[in-house]
Amino acid sequence: GELCRALAETLGTPVRVTGCSRTDAGVHAKDFCITIDADGGTIPPDALPFAAARFLPWDISLISAKECDDSFHVRYDVTAKEYLYRLVNRKVSSPFDVHRAWCLARPIPIEGLSLMRRAAAYFIGTQDFSAFTAEGGKVMSHVRTLSRFTVEKQGDEYLFRVRADGFLYHMVRILVGTLVETAFGRYRPEDMREILDSRDRSCAGMTAPPDGLYLDAVFYEKDANRFL
Structure with missing residues (x-):
């Protein structure tokens, strides 16, 4: 390349x-x-x-x-990765956000932030994320451990941060899409448990666009002897 x-x-x-x-x-x-x-x-x-x-x-x-x-x-020495997802929620998008964020014109309800935070809490821990991966990924197991999933609002921008020991194909984008649909009332936060248990992709929400997704941090074990 x-x-x-x-x-x-x-x-x-x-x-x-x-x-x-x-x-x-x-x-x-x-x-x-x-x-x-x-x-x-x-x-x-x-x-x-x-x-x-x-x-x-x-x-x-x-x-x-x-x-x-x-x-x-x-x-293979990576111990965790953290992704950031940017969603800009305004009627008219800025040209500076095009291809750099999910520009969503439909207003997220006031209670949407609380609903998304409650839903995100269900994903923390070691679980099977089969319902949150797309076809095409070639992995031996769909079990992953999420140690962080936060949703913050800064002005008209929503910031989703997800940290895990590994991610499945389209996993973060499906998680974000499902949370946004929870904000709009398609799901209740407690439905996340049922979706996880189903291990069925059709039970989860939409796949958020790729534009807003950033690999934000990569973590390794702190072993000074590994580096010269």
Whole structure:
């Protein structure tokens, strides 16, 4: 992809890039970790972000780089990920939010925030999220552990934050879509328990658009010996 091409141009040698996660088309990443395996190149890690900047497209930035030892795996050593979902609730959307948030014109009722927060609480813990995944995902188990699911309102913007040890295909978008439909009265917060137990995708709500979804943080075990 674009990142491999830019890094190969920067280092003057073919590179192999491994990412910490896969994201759907239209989804954004504020914090995305990669490992770079190159056969050559003389640029030190701390100089790599600046050196690569002129080869990268406008929508990709390399923020920092450091050496790691061969035992570190950028994907399999992840202990948790946190996603942010932005929903802007106003009649006329701003051009600055297009493709950067779910721009929803229908007003969310005043009681909607409380309903969504109550519904979100049902997802905390270790549970089977089969009802909240789309077809196409290839995983051995649909059991995941959610440690955080918050809903905040800032002006006309709703911010959903979800942290878990892993996520299923379209999982966050289906969770958000279901909460929004709860705000509009299609579901009651207590219905979340029944939906989870059903393990049936058709029982859950809509899949929210990809535009508002951001991979916001990636967590690893704090082991100083893993990094040089």
